[in-house]
Amino acid sequence: MRNIISKIPEFCFSHWLLRIPLAVVFLQQGISKLPVTMEGAESFDLPYIVWWFAAWGEVGAGIGLIVSGIMVSKIAGDHIWDFWIQDLGDILTRFSGIVICCIMTGVIWVGQPTNLWDVILYDNLHVFLWVGGLFFALRGSRT
Numbered sequence: 355m356r357n358i359i360s361k362i363p364e365f366c367f368s369h370w371l372l373r374i375p376l377a378v379v380f381l382q383q384g385i386s387k388l389p390v391t392m393e394g395a396e397s398f399d400l401p402y403i404v405w406w407f408a409a410w411g412e413v414g415a416g417i418g419l420i421v422s423g424i425m426v427s428k429i430a431g432d433h434i435w436d437f438w439i440q441d442l443g444d445i446l447t448r449f450s451g452i453v454i455c456c457i458m459t460g461v462i463w464v465g466q467p468t469n470l471w472d473v474i475l476y477d478n479l480h481v482f483l484w485v486g487g488l489f490f491a492l493r494g495s496r497t
Contacts, residue, residue: 367427369423369495370423372486372489372490373419373420373423373490374420376416376419376454376483376486376487376490377415377416377417377419377420378416379416379483380412380413380415380416380419380454380457380483381412381413381416381417383412384409384410384411384412384413384414384415384416385413387405387408387409387412388409388413390402390405390406390409390410394409398464399464400464404460408457408460411453411456411457412457414450414453415450415451415453415454415457415487416450418446418447418449418450418453419447419450419451419490421443421446422443422444422446422447422450422495423443423447423495424443425439425440425442425443425446425495426440426443426444426447426495440495443495444494444495444496445494447490447494447495448490448491448492448494450487450490451487451488451489451490451491451492452487452491453487454483454484454486454487454490454491455484455487455488455491457487458480458483458484458487459484461480462477462480462481462484465477465480
């Protein structure tokens with residue numbers, strides 16, 4: 355069995371299969387809030403500053419996931435500069451993941467669920483987005 359498994363090639367760019375859709379969803383949601391207005395905030399009963407951070411956080415997290423993926427996809431050379439760029443990309447990936455988790459936690463709270471099971475069973479999209487952010491926050495850009 356190990357012989358068969360060892361012959362399966364490793365697909366080291368598989369993080370893009372999660373990174374791109376997650377970034378697209380966050381970019382789409384963030385851009386749809388622009389320009390950030392008081393009316394948009396009031397429609398969700400949120401203070402303007404929270405709405406502003408949510409909108410720009412979504413845009414920033416989406417851009418951060420794509421840019422950081424490009425930074426670490428570069429073939430590492432022997433130059434110290436290459437390693438520095440990859441480390442910066444890893445930090446940016448983790449930060450974007452944390453921002454995604456924070457925003458999705460707020461989105462789930464705004465929905466005022468009665469208990470955790472309601473969130474898990476009936477708020478699937480937000481849970482998946484939250485877990486996607488958590489994946490990148492914990493894993494970073496390691497391939």
